[in-house]
Amino acid sequence: FLEVKMQEMEDRHREELEALREEKSSLQALVSRQSSVIRELESQLSRATGNSTALQRQQQDLMDTVRNLLSLCAKDGGTALVPNSTKQADEERKFHDCADLYQAGFQKNGVYTINVSPQETKKVYCNMESAGGGWTVIQRREDGTVDFQRTWKDYKM
Numbered sequence: 001f002l003e004v005k006m007q008e009m010e011d012r013h014r015e016e017l018e019a020l021r022e023e024k025s026s027l028q029a030l031v032s033r034q035s036s037v038i039r040e041l042e043s044q045l046s047r048a049t050g051n052s053t054a055l056q057r058q059q060q061d062l063m064d065t066v067r068n069l070l071s072l073c074a075k076d077g078g079t080a081l082v083p084n085s086t087k088q089a090d091e092e093r094k095f096h097d098c099a100d101l102y103q104a105g106f107q108k109n110g111v112y113t114i115n116v117s118p119q120e121t122k123k124v125y126c127n128m129e130s131a132g133g134g135w136t137v138i139q140r141r142e143d144g145t146v147d148f149q150r151t152w153k154d155y156k157m
Contacts, residue, residue, distance in 0.1 A: 098126035102134030 094115050095101050101112050112126050114136070127135040138155065139148055 098124065098136040099134035101126055102128055107133065
């Protein structure tokens with residue numbers, strides 16, 4: 001009877017041992033897969049860190065460029081990139097025609113001052129809305145009192 005009991009116990013132990021071996025093998029395979037996933041994640045992290053460093057370098061380069069542009073604008077009177085800033089700043093800027101005004105950000109039809117020469121300014125009507133804007137209007141009939149039958153010299157003046 002004891003011998004039979006002992007045999008049954010040995011059989012159960014063998015089965016348990018075999019189950020434990022299978023579980024060990026399964027766990028080893030899982031650890032192996034996890035290790036490869038960890039290695040891949042480490043590789044991706046390394047690439048992402050490199051990309052982040054490159055992006056930080058690019059961001060710093062852009063910031064330097066912006067600072068340089070701002071310092072250039074400050075040397076230019078500080079208003080070169082700020083349309084409609086202030087009346088005094090607008091008067092200090094040198095616009096040669098309505099197209100210059102339009103490119104500087106002035107988008108409304110109206111009378112503007114342009115520099116026809118380094119010493120001479122003129123008030124002109126600018127059409128900023130038709131056909132892409134920036135047009136210097138030479139003739140503009142307001143109420144019919146202006147005679148447009150003139151010589152070229154008169155128009156030039």
